[in-house]
Amino acid sequence: MSYWTAFILTLFSPVIGGFIYGLERIVRARMQGRVGPPLLQPFYDFFKLMDKRSIIIHSFHAFMGIMYLIGTWFALFVLLSGGDLLIAIFFHVLSLAFLVVGGFSVRSPYSVIGAMRELLHMVAYEPLYVLSAAALYLVTGTFQVSGILHSKHVPLIYLPLFFTAVLFSLPAILKKSPFDTAEAHQEIIGGPEIEYSGKFYEAVYTAKWIEYVYAFFFIFLFAGGNHILGALLIIFAFFFFNLLDNVTARVNFRQMVAFHWYILIPLAVINLMLIALWRS
Amino acid sequence: MEKIVYSLFLVPWVLALAVFLLPGARFHRLRQLITFLSLPALSFLTYLIWNGHLPLQIEAPRWLKLAFTVYDYGLLFYFLYQGIKFRDFLVTVLALFQLFLLTWVLLIIPESSVPDFYVDRLSAFMFLIVSTVGTLICIYATKYMEQENLERENRFVAILLWFLGVMNLAVSVNNIEWFFALFETTTLASYILIRFRWDEVSVKNALRALWMNQIGGIAILLGLLFGIKYYGFTHFTQFLSLSGKPTIVMIPLGFLAVSALVKGAQMPFHRWLLGAMVAPTPVSAILHSATMVKIAPYLILRLSPVIKGTLLAKLLIITTGFVFVGAGLLALTQENFKKILAYSTISLLGLMMLTASMGSSMAILASLTLILFHAVVKALLFMEAGVMEKLFKAKYIEDIRRLVERAPITVAFTSIGFMSMTIVPYGIFVSKWMAIEEASNFLSHGAYVGSIIFMATGGVILALLYFKVIGVMTRKRGEFFRFQLEKVPFVYLFSTVPLVLFVIVGSIFIAKLLCLSVNPVVEAVIGTPAPIIAKGLTLITPVSELYGWQIIGAFVLLLIVPILAYFVHFTGTDRVYEYTCGEKLELNIGTYNFFCIQAVEPFVETAAVALFILTLVLGGGLV
Numbered sequence: 009m010s011y012w013t014a015f016i017l018t019l020f021s022p023v024i025g026g027f028i029y030g031l032e033r034i035v036r037a038r039m040q041g042r043v044g045p046p047l048l049q050p051f052y053d054f055f056k057l058m059d060k061r062s063i064i065i066h067s068f069h070a071f072m073g074i075m076y077l078i079g080t081w082f083a084l085f086v087l088l089s090g091g092d093l094l095i096a097i098f099f100h101v102l103s104l105a106f107l108v109v110g111g112f113s114v115r116s117p118y119s120v121i122g123a124m125r126e127l128l129h130m131v132a133y134e135p136l137y138v139l140s141a142a143a144l145y146l147v148t149g150t151f152q153v154s155g156i157l158h159s160k161h162v163p164l165i166y167l168p169l170f171f172t173a174v175l176f177s178l179p180a181i182l183k184k185s186p187f188d189t190a191e192a193h194q195e196i197i198g199g200p201e202i203e204y205s206g207k208f209y210e211a212v213y214t215a216k217w218i219e220y221v222y223a224f225f226f227i228f229l230f231a232g233g234n235h236i237l238g239a240l241l242i243i244f245a246f247f248f249f250n251l252l253d254n255v256t257a258r259v260n261f262r263q264m265v266a267f268h269w270y271i272l273i274p275l276a277v278i279n280l281m282l283i284a285l286w287r288s
Numbered sequence: 289m290e291k292i293v294y295s296l297f298l299v300p301w302v303l304a305l306a307v308f309l310l311p312g313a314r315f316h317r318l319r320q321l322i323t324f325l326s327l328p329a330l331s332f333l334t335y336l337i338w339n340g341h342l343p344l345q346i347e348a349p350r351w352l353k354l355a356f357t358v359y360d361y362g363l364l365f366y367f368l369y370q371g372i373k374f375r376d377f378l379v380t381v382l383a384l385f386q387l388f389l390l391t392w393v394l395l396i397i398p399e400s401s402v403p404d405f406y407v408d409r410l411s412a413f414m415f416l417i418v419s420t421v422g423t424l425i426c427i428y429a430t431k432y433m434e435q436e437n438l439e440r441e442n443r444f445v446a447i448l449l450w451f452l453g454v455m456n457l458a459v460s461v462n463n464i465e466w467f468f469a470l471f472e473t474t475t476l477a478s479y480i481l482i483r484f485r486w487d488e489v490s491v492k493n494a495l496r497a498l499w500m501n502q503i504g505g506i507a508i509l510l511g512l513l514f515g516i517k518y519y520g521f522t523h524f525t526q527f528l529s530l531s532g533k534p535t536i537v538m539i540p541l542g543f544l545a546v547s548a549l550v551k552g553a554q555m556p557f558h559r560w561l562l563g564a565m566v567a568p569t570p571v572s573a574i575l576h577s578a579t580m581v582k583i584a585p586y587l588i589l590r591l592s593p594v595i596k597g598t599l600l601a602k603l604l605i606i607t608t609g610f611v612f613v614g615a616g617l618l619a620l621t622q623e624n625f626k627k628i629l630a631y632s633t634i635s636l637l638g639l640m641m642l643t644a645s646m647g648s649s650m651a652i653l654a655s656l657t658l659i660l661f662h663a664v665v666k667a668l669l670f671m672e673a674g675v676m677e678k679l680f681k682a683k684y685i686e687d688i689r690r691l692v693e694r695a696p697i698t699v700a701f702t703s704i705g706f707m708s709m710t711i712v713p714y715g716i717f718v719s720k721w722m723a724i725e726e727a728s729n730f731l732s733h734g735a736y737v738g739s740i741i742f743m744a745t746g747g748v749i750l751a752l753l754y755f756k757v758i759g760v761m762t763r764k765r766g767e768f769f770r771f772q773l774e775k776v777p778f779v780y781l782f783s784t785v786p787l788v789l790f791v792i793v794g795s796i797f798i799a800k801l802l803c804l805s806v807n808p809v810v811e812a813v814i815g816t817p818a819p820i821i822a823k824g825l826t827l828i829t830p831v832s833e834l835y836g837w838q839i840i841g842a843f844v845l846l847l848i849v850p851i852l853a854y855f856v857h858f859t860g861t862d863r864v865y866e867y868t869c870g871e872k873l874e875l876n877i878g879t880y881n882f883f884c885i886q887a888v889e890p891f892v893e894t895a896a897v898a899l900f901i902l903t904l905v906l907g908g909g910l911v
Contacts, residue, residue: 062861066767070861071853079845086841092832094721098712101748102842105711105755109850112759115875116866123759124880127752134751135744142728142740151725151832202867262884269745277737284731 014088021084025217026050028224032250039254050217054210062206065114070208072110077211079103080218087225090154093141097134100222104130107212111200122199125190128261132187132268133180136173137226139276143170146283148232159232164241169279171230171241173272178249180264181223182216186256187264195258290346292336293407293460296415299329300453308446313438320430320779323445327427330419330452337415343408343812345462345525353404360390360469363476367498370479376495382502386472389509393465396516402523406462409812413656414459414586417663422452422578424783428671429570431779435678436568444484448574451477455579459586462523464515468508471551474580475501481571482564493563500560504550511543524590531593538600541591542908545604549903552584552637554611555896561634565626569674572626576633577667585640585659589652593814596647600907602735604645607899609742612638614892616749620756620882621889623685625673628757629666632709632750636662636716639746642739643723649818650726650829652810654719657802661708661715661791668787669705672698675780685879691761695774696854699761701788704847706754710747713842714795718802718827718834720747725831760879767857792847796839799827 017024030047037044046052064070080103087096104126111123145151147166148159156163164171180187190199204212227245231238259267303326307319337344364387371380426448433441454477458470475498483494515521518537519530530536553561564575575581588604595601612635619631636658643655675698676682680691692699708714724743730736794801799822811817821828825836866875905911 062858063864064858064861065864065866066764067856067858068762068764068853070858071856075845075849075853078849082841082845086838091835091838092721094724094832095712095834095838098717098721099838099842101710101751102712102845105707106845108755109759109762112755113762113764114866115763115765115877116868117875117877118867120759120763120877124756127755131745131748131752134748135741138724138744138747139740142724142731145725145728145831146731151728197867206861273741277741280731281734281737284737288732 011089014085014090017088018081018085021081021218021221022214025214025220026054028220028246029217032246035247035250036254039250054213057210057213058207060206062208064205064208065116065203069110069113069203072106072113073204073208074211075106076103076110077215077218079106080215080222084218084222087153087222090152090157092151093144093153093156093229094138094151096153097137097141101130101134103215107200107215114203116203118196118198118202119200121196122190122192122202125192125261126200128265129180129183129187129190132265133177136177136268136272136276139273139280140167140170140174143167143276143280143283144229146280146287153229156229156232157235162232162234162237164230164232164237166283167230167279169275173276174226174230175245175248176272177268178223178227178245179252180268182219182249184249184253186252186259188258189261189264192258289340289344292333292340293344293346293405296330296333296337296419297453297457299333300326300449300456303329304446304449304453307442307449311439311442316430316434316438316441319442319445320427323423323426323430323449326449326452327420327423330415330423334412334415334419337407337412342412343406345403346405346407348404356466356469357394360465360472361387363469363472364390366476367472367502370495370498374491374495376499378499379495379502382499382506386502386505386509389506389513393509393512393516396513397465397522398516398520400522402462402525404463404466404523405460406523406525407460409809410586410589411460413660413809414582415456417582417660418452418455418578421663421667421787422455422574424786425570425573425578425667425671426452427779428573428674428783429568431777432568432570432674432678444568444570447477447480448570451481451574451579455583458583462525464508464512464522464524467524468505468512471508471547471583472501472505474583475505478564478575478580481575482567484567484571490566493560493566496563497560500550500557503557504547507543507547507550511540511547514543515540527591527594531596536594538595538598538907538909541595542600542904542910544587544591545595545600545907546900546904548584548587548641549607549900551587552581552641553634554584554608554638554641554900555614555634556893556900558611558615558634562627562630565624565630569626569670569677572630573667573670573674576630576670577663581633581637582659582663584637585644585655588641588644589655589813592644592647592652595645596814598907600903600909601645601647602733603899603903603907605642605735605739607896607903608638608641608645609739609746610638610899611635611896612642612746613742613749614896616746616753617885618889618892619753620749621885623879623881625676625683625685625688625757626670628685628753629669629673632753633662633666635746635750636709639720639723639743642742643719646723646726646736646739647814648726649810649814649816650722650820652813653802653806653818653820654723654726656806656809657715657719657722660806661719661794664787664790664794665705665708665716668784668791669702671780671784671787672702672705675776675784679774679776685757685760688757688761689877690763690765693764697773697776700851701784702761703758704788704791706758707846708791708795710751710754711842711846713798713839713846714791715798718795718798721834722829725829756879763877766863792843796825796843798839799823799825799834799836802827
């Protein structure tokens with residue numbers, strides 16, 4: 009992928025993410041037997057929020073919300089520009105850091121608890137993504153995203169358990185049930201987001217749309233050079249993850265970390281070892 | 289050239305003597321001046337060595353051999369005396385055992401004509417760290433002790449300076465018997481420094497440090513004994529000639545590796561390093577960064593061409609990788625700032641030894657990068673811990689709450705230190721990245737899969753730890769009404785600012801730094817340099833690239849923008865208090881110290897003991 013395509017895609021990623029979010033709300037509603045909001049509802053929300061009076065705690069906190077948006081945007085560009093996959097993963101950590109520091113910087117119990125849980129989300133899913141970068145390297149022979157996208161192999165065939173593991177950790181990265189402890193609206197009222205409002209909440213909200221694109225692009229990588237399969241995988245992952253969101257209840261953070269560390273990572277490692285042994 | 293090498297040991301000792309002989313409050317300025325001299329003097333000498341012809345083999349005069357033997361006995365008798373004086377069973381017994389082993393070694397040691405000093409790029413690399421980071425800590429210590437106890441300042445700074453000389457000597461000897469002597473001398477130095485305050489806890493912790501490190505000494509002596517028995521080897525360079533041989537007896541190497549594990553405070557021997565925090569903060573700074581614990585990765589690096597690919601190396605990878613994760617986990621439960629730093633040192637030492645035992649050129653490169661950046665960052669963080677302690681009376685996480693309102697500079701430096709240990713463009717991240725990608729090449733070996741799992745989970749646990757602390761520091765009640773920097777004494781700034789600058793500039797120009805400065809060291813260690821290329825700021829490794837724009841982008845996000853955030857004031861918005869469900873309460877937000885992890889602490893330690901024994905027994909080929 010050339011820099012220009014990546015740049016344009018990154019630039020429009022909030023729009024793409026917004027549509028995904030709108031679609032998600034419809035799909036989820038239909039699964040529950042509701043009609044759901046219109047597809048453009050996230051954008052209506054966007055414009056309404058822009059109009060709202062901004063109420064902030066202090067400027068540093070508000071600024072960190074904006075930084076979270078910029079950081080996520082930059083992390084997405086790093087991923088799409090075709091560079092090293094591991095570095096793109098660690099850039100995602102960097103962008104989360106802003107949300108976390110912002111969450112910690114106010115004396116709100118909900119925000120502080122939420123920021124801590126945000127870090128625990130990272131503890132849960134990050135090792136899996138690092139491992140999957142290594143696994144993709146094993147199959148395609150390169151760490152470069154552009155190389156993986158032009159690979160002749162289809163990693164999915166070699167890494168079925170890996171794909172399953174990443175699929176199950178998708179809710180953790182996007183903060184959806186059952187792994188939505190960081191936001192947990194009924195419990196800590198949105199966690200680190202709670203103290204943002206108006207334009208500043210808008211920034212955090214948009215950053216979450218960008219994370220959708222980030223996460224689904226990761227799924228796309230599992231199809232390697234076969235881009236049609238990649239699109240199918242994304243659609244499958246999308247429905248699967250909405251189904252999961254609908255049918256499960258929230259777990260606590262220990263269960264989340266334990267599920268990732270004791271079930272998903274071992275699953276991935278078995279796959280990794282078998283494929284490595286087969287290849288050697 | 290020989291004279292330069294000798295002066296690297298002698299200059300710190302002469303300066304130490306000068307400082308020691310100028311007691312009292314009157315000579316404080318003079319002592320500071322003398323201590324300051326060590327920085328330019330040692331840096332210049334290191335510069336000469338670095339640009340000279342390396343490796344350098346120096347034949348020592350015969351009397352030195354005798355002097356070392358006498359010194360060995362003197363040292364061990366001193367340990368024995370300390371054991372008897374404080375009625376410490378372990379110290380006494382271990383000292384006696386060492387005396388016995390030493391006598392045995394001296395009885396059977398063969399005459400050899402191998403030069404006793406061997407100064408290669410690896411030694412020069414360690415000189416570089418000692419003569420910059422180490423001396424900056426000594427300069428810092430003059431101010432620290434002025435605020436603590438001016439009467440004993442001369443002793444304290446003199447010991448620190450002497451320690452630097454010992455460290456320089458330890459990394460340049462080739463004779464393993466002498467290495468033993470210097471290994472135990474660093475033990476002595478840490479013993480004296482830890483008990484410096486002479487209260488009950490200090491003496492107890494100092495004795496613990498003493499007996500634990502004596503086990504390392506015993507391991508070296510056993511390694512030497514078996515080296516003589518099987519090969520007649522008494523020097524490191526002789527062991528290096530073994531590399532590439534199909535079957536070798538691993539026993540001597542196993543014992544030497546175990547001594548490295550002990551010195552590097554790997555679990556289960558981690559408690560001595562934690563105990564060091566009772567001493568004045570410069571002690572922690574110097575033990576954790578430039579000297580003492582760095583002997584551990586140094587020793588593994590020395591041996592890595594020989595042990596590469598053996599069972600010993602694989603077990604070392606698993607053991608140190610486990611410590612990397614385990615120490616990080618235990619660090620989460622701590623609430624004392626210095627203890628958090630100590631656990632993270634143990635953890636990162638594990639990573640250094642892990643990469644060193646992988647033994648390929650990229651892994652060695654990663655290990656050396658880690659050693660360099662870790663030395664700088666840990667020195668910086670401990671110095672900041674001292675600043676917090678002295679200026680803001682903050683020792684615990686609870687005390688540093690909302691520090692940003694009072695001390696923006698200290699918080700900024702500490703945050704840079706913490707971030708540089710995990711986040712994207714900094715040197716330590718780059719070495720971790722290289723290590724993961726290197727390990728991905730060998731995934732059919734269980735040990736390498738293990739290493740990737742350990743690196744991935746350990747790294748993320750440390751990130752959790754550091755952001756927890758940063759979060760507590762940066763919490764604020766409201767806007768800055770008037771922005772004001774705190775007053776930090778000049779000496780503190782003088783010793784910390786260069787380190788911060790190095791971390792930032794070194795990370796921006798990481799590609800050049802690795803190619804020009806670190807890669808020659810890799811070549812010295814294993815014979816071939818790592819296949820990396822620097823193109824502008826871009827670092828090109830065999831399998832991937834770290835682009836210059838990524839580094840710059842991350843720095844803009846991480847450094848410039850948060851500093852800007854101090855000055856940004858959003859106007860036209862309303863300020864409110866935090867949302868508390870309408871309850872009117874005085875908010876007092878604590879920190880979460882992961883009590884749930886305390887439950888697994890015994891398991892972590894048991895597993896560490898098991899792995900340690902496995903490394904020795906299976907890796908060392910004792911079965």
